[in-house]
Amino acid sequence: MRIRYPNGKPYLVNNDKNKERKQPKKAGFSNRGMTLEEDLNQSNDYYRSRHIAVIHKKPIPIQVVNVDYPRRSAAKITEAYYKKASTTDYNGVYKGYYIDFEAKETKNKTSFPLKNFHEHQIHHMESCATQGGITFVIIRFSTTNRVFLLDFQAVNDWWKQQFTEKGKKSIPLSVFEKEGYELQYTFSPRLPYLDIVDKLIQNVRH
Template identity: 50%
Template sequence: MKLHYPNGRKYNPIAPIADNKTKKPLKKHSYGNRGMTLEEDLNVTNHFYLESGKAVIHKKPTPVQIVQVDYPKRSAAVIKEAYFKQASTTDYNGVYHGKYVDFEAKETKSSASFPLNNFHEHQINHLRLVEKQGGICFVIIRFSSSDEIFFLEAEKLFHFWERMINGGRKSITKEELATCGHPISLGFKPRIDYIKVIDYLYSFS
């Protein structure tokens, strides 16, 4: 399916960057639902928060204008071409403890660093505006080869983004994420307990 941005530019999804080093085998966990994507894990997590009355956070729908559809069968339709009606901002938003929450979720196959080109400038600008208004904004980054997950506050993401803009490193190393961010261990209920990090940072309890 062809997708285009509002300006007509063809949409090319950013594929996770593979690492050339020999990868370690994935860790085995004792709970079910293994092999889920980051989006699936977060959707399950948010459903748990909603059902338990903890928070109301949802994945934002992306408005798409369909321009070409084929009907190979009478009972089936295949979308051949579509356009994003507007540039996407971030993946998730909602409310927790009376505070607006807004965050982006990304994952990479690289085992050593996270490429900053996985973010778009308009997403960074959106997070800056949210932070300026006093919202809780951050990113969740997963290294899929090792199932390591980090919560990184938007303010710290801006530092790495500016470093890149000024000619510096174009990625965030795993060591930097471990130092500046907050690791999140995979669980069962909730699957990715990022609210626990928010509680710690904002002294919610």
């Protein structure tokens, strides 16, 4: 299916999210074949069911252009447009704070390519942070199955430096290890990322 932005440009997936779904996953407690999105959705279901937080995956608004009807009982969307540029993956409320974050996966072992972010996503998170929202990214290095939460400010610093003369086009793994927080899988919730959000809230208060 072809999906386009409001200006007519085709939507290109710059991260490895779709490719990840096609790769076989090793079984085990830490990873039972679930994508990062599925892990986060399960975690958010857990948080909502226990009245801890209300955080949802944002729906993607699209305008259907063409539909193929291979048979009467089935319809297949063959072309569609985004009604507006998508922002980030998740948002909601936790302890009175607005939460907004993006989740991405990469097969790179030593860095995360900045091209996986769209400029409008960075601007959106920057606007949310300016209004006092808690903004961050959750990145999964799928090859090693390591998941990190990195505050938006750090992401924004790396985003801006790429446009300088000696700017780098990716965030090294060492930055995630030193400036971010590594998330450990648990039975339920799958990824207890709100434990780290508590630390981000404390930073805002101070």
